[in-house]
Amino acid sequence: MAYNLLKGKRGIIFGALDNKSIAWKTAERVHEEGGRFVLTNAPVALRMGTLSELGDKTGAEIIPADATSLEDLESLVEKAQEILGGKLDFVLHSIGMSINVRKNKPYTENNYSFTEKGWDVSALSFHKTMQVLYKKEAMNEWGSILALTYAAAQRVFPDYNDMADNKAYLESIARSFGYFFSEKFKVRVNTISQSPTPTTAGTGVKGFDGFMAFADKMAPLGNASAEDCADYIIAMFSDLTRKVTLQNLYHDGGFTKMGVSNDVMTIFERGMEK
Numbered sequence: 001m002a003y004n005l006l007k008g009k010r011g012i013i014f015g016a017l018d019n020k021s022i023a024w025k026t027a028e029r030v031h032e033e034g035g036r037f038v039l040t041n042a043p044v045a046l047r048m049g050t051l052s053e054l055g056d057k058t059g060a061e062i063i064p065a066d067a068t069s070l071e072d073l074e075s076l077v078e079k080a081q082e083i084l085g086g087k088l089d090f091v092l093h094s095i096g097m098s099i100n101v102r103k104n105k106p107y108t109e110n111n112y113s114f115t116e117k118g119w120d121v122s123a124l125s126f127h128k129t130m131q132v133l134y135k136k137e138a139m140n141e142w143g144s145i146l147a148l149t150y151a152a153a154q155r156v157f158p159d160y161n162d163m164a165d166n167k168a169y170l171e172s173i174a175r176s177f178g179y180f181f182s183e184k185f186k187v188r189v190n191t192i193s194q195s196p197t198p199t200t201a202g203t204g205v206k207g208f209d210g211f212m213a214f215a216d217k218m219a220p221l222g223n224a225s226a227e228d229c230a231d232y233i234i235a236m237f238s239d240l241t242r243k244v245t246l247q248n249l250y251h252d253g254g255f256t257k258m259g260v261s262n263d264v265m266t267i268f269e270r271g272m273e274k
């Protein structure tokens with residue numbers, strides 16, 4: 001169901017890799033709601049992924065940019081405004097990567113050069129993106145900037161590894177930079193804390209399937225899917241949420257407010273009867 005909520009709005013969507021990506025689902029929904037955008041991803045991801053398919057489907061140009069490179073980000077923000085014909089109304093940062101996770105380095109044995117690279121990609125890139133947008137005065141008043149995060153920023157999920165620290169840093173950047181963006185340009189900055197979702201980044205975490213099933217049983221509404229997340233992002237890009245800023249918004253079916261659910265208790269009680 002489309003409501004034309006983003007008619008006339010322009011933006012940048014980072015991080016669509018394949019049709020499972022949260023950014024991919026978001027781009028499809030933004031297109032349905034009348035928004036126009038450019039798609040971007042790291043050059044290496046463009047070679048591996050299928051982004052041109054999404055570009056064709058949504059009429060979006062693709063601009064390669066490594067989100068850790070200020071030079072790439074500057075060129076991206078300039079080109080996006082040229083292509084779309086003016087300042088931007090929305091930006092989605094949907095980027096995450098941990099080399100410690102990829103290489104199965106447990107948290108207690110992290111390799112710090114991997115840690116630094118993962119932090120740069122997953123957290124600092126959000127500061128860099130906003131700094132470029134801020135300096136270039138590239139956002140329209142009442143625009144909306146969003147990044148995606150996970151509840152391991154507040155709670156312990158052992159196999160989420162150093163991504164937990166990266167997400168805590170990312171959420172702090174949203175608050176800190178969000179203050180300056182909201183005050184000077186009336187642009188809101190928020191993070192959405194999403195349920196476990198079966199994407200390339202998600203399934204890379206050890207024990208993902210078991211954990212996703214557990215989260216689904218804990219959450220009274222069940223896990224939020226990538227499509228659900230795209231819908232929430234549309235709401236946050238629309239004019240209906242103009243005074244929401246500096247927030248970390250949980251989008252997890254209620255998971256983070258739970259202690260235990262009847263469904264999880266039933267499974268444990270069954271196990272004890274054996």
Ligand SMILES: NC(=O)c1ccc[n+]([C@@H]2O[C@H](COP(=O)([O-])OP(=O)(O)OC[C@H]3O[C@@H](n4cnc5c(N)ncnc54)[C@H](O)[C@@H]3O)[C@@H](O)[C@H]2O)c1
Nearest residue numbers: 015017021022042045067095096148196197199200201202
């Ligand atoms: N999947 C989950 O369970 C889950 C849960 C909560 C939050 N998130 C967050 O959602 C966001 C999107 O991830 P996803 O689950 O859609 O997975 P995904 O693997 O589809 O997307 C991650 C993207 O980051 C991009 N990326 C990596 N390095 C980059 C760089 N240097 N420059 C630019 N882009 C780069 C990748 O190419 C990829 O497109 C991430 O921030 C992730 O941490 C995911």
